[in-house]
Amino acid sequence: MKGFDIYHGSGTVNFKKAYAAGYRIAMVKATEGKTFKDPKFIANVKAAKAAGFKVGAYHFARFTSPAVARQEARYFYGAVKGYLKYMDEPLVLDLEVNHAGSQLVASMQAFFSELKKLTGHRLMLYSMGYFYLSNLKGHHPGIPLWYARYASSPIGVHSYYLWQKSQSGKVPGISAYVDINETGPDYPSTLQDEVKKAAAAVTTAKKAASTAKETTTKAVARPTTAVKTTPYYVTASKLNIRKSPGGTILGQLNHGDRVQVLGISAGWAKIKSGSNVVYVSAKYLSKSQTATKTAPKPVYHTIVRGDTVGALAKKYGSTIKQIKSWNKLDSKYTIYVGKKLRVK
Numbered sequence: 001m002k003g004f005d006i007y008h009g010s011g012t013v014n015f016k017k018a019y020a021a022g023y024r025i026a027m028v029k030a031t032e033g034k035t036f037k038d039p040k041f042i043a044n045v046k047a048a049k050a051a052g053f054k055v056g057a058y059h060f061a062r063f064t065s066p067a068v069a070r071q072e073a074r075y076f077y078g079a080v081k082g083y084l085k086y087m088d089e090p091l092v093l094d095l096e097v098n099h100a101g102s103q104l105v106a107s108m109q110a111f112f113s114e115l116k117k118l119t120g121h122r123l124m125l126y127s128m129g130y131f132y133l134s135n136l137k138g139h140h141p142g143i144p145l146w147y148a149r150y151a152s153s154p155i156g157v158h159s160y161y162l163w164q165k166s167q168s169g170k171v172p173g174i175s176a177y178v179d180i181n182e183t184g185p186d187y188p189s190t191l192q193d194e195v196k197k198a199a200a201a202v203t204t205a206k207k208a209a210s211t212a213k214e215t216t217t218k219a220v221a222r223p224t225t226a227v228k229t230t231p232y233y234v235t236a237s238k239l240n241i242r243k244s245p246g247g248t249i250l251g252q253l254n255h256g257d258r259v260q261v262l263g264i265s266a267g268w269a270k271i272k273s274g275s276n277v278v279y280v281s282a283k284y285l286s287k288s289q290t291a292t293k294t295a296p297k298p299v300y301h302t303i304v305r306g307d308t309v310g311a312l313a314k315k316y317g318s319t320i321k322q323i324k325s326w327n328k329l330d331s332k333y334t335i336y337v338g339k340k341l342r343v344k
Helices: 015-020 041-050 066-086 101-118 129-135 191-215 309-316 320-327
Strands: 002-006 023-032 054-060 091-094 123-128 145-148 162-169 178-183 230-234 238-242 249-254 258-265 268-273 276-281 300-302 340-342
Touching: 002 162, 015 023, 015 041, 023 041, 023 066, 023 178, 041 054, 041 066, 054 066, 066 091, 066 101, 091 101, 101 123, 123 129, 123 162, 129 145, 309 320, 320 340
Parallel strands: 002 023, 023 054, 054 091, 091 123, 123 145, 145 162
Antiparallel strands: 002 178, 162 178, 230 258, 238 249, 238 276, 258 268, 268 276, 300 340
8 A cells, every 4th residue: 555745845736637547545644753744734734634545643753852852742742642533644753863862762752652641542653764773773662663764664663553664655646755655564454343343244244134034934045044153362461363274464353343143173273354354373363352341461571682583582482573563673683781671
């Protein structure tokens, strides 16, 4: 899925024309530093949403210390809080210039920490190329990445939510050149919503069939029998949805989600999603809703010299793959002394 990001310098945007051209995500500038609010922010957010876009907002960082970063987070939130109802995409920290020197990472983390106190909305980091790889990579666990790299591929990263692939794109409906974005492997799948809709459709069909049977015995055509399913609840904090048993990951379910299972075989539960069938590990499903009320409490470990991901996985009874997923580690499993890592 492709999209673009805009600010007041993009001029007046015809979002309907851009949507008709196939663009689906609009990331809108909201603020910069502690005092600047983009004059077109509100108009752009409302118009983009009305045209059918998935909308997000970003803040351009100017902070020089953790204290100033917290101030900028509060200023950003103050500008966007009244418009979160229009936003499907995250609130973004745009960090591409170092004004904080050796306090850069601490300042970034302070910004996200403050924003988490203010809102439960999803957050994301935007950064680019060499600057990101040299300064920020590995220092934002749990915060997805919007990565700018103007090349044939997002060189340097394997895990990212959005990839900004060009800064000179031409989009129908926008007269100025704009940044072009493309969704990445971390972009959330819509399969979870599809699974829930499929479950609701089956329930509705069952009720309709039951009502028809009770109210008439002279129907010309009998109602179609609904697919027989069994309700289960997700017990893991996150549960991968796969195309086939052990196959490609298509998306995720959350702890407590209710799903309708068509059948279980060899440890895999078959779930109907629209007209398709997908699979999840049956190990993390329960017929009892009470078993899902309290999510497993994450366990964190502060890295010391000599720690390795493999050793931590063995110590805490998890797996290397789980630790990599929880902490968004790179392909080399890079970890840093003094940083907290989720290990269970």
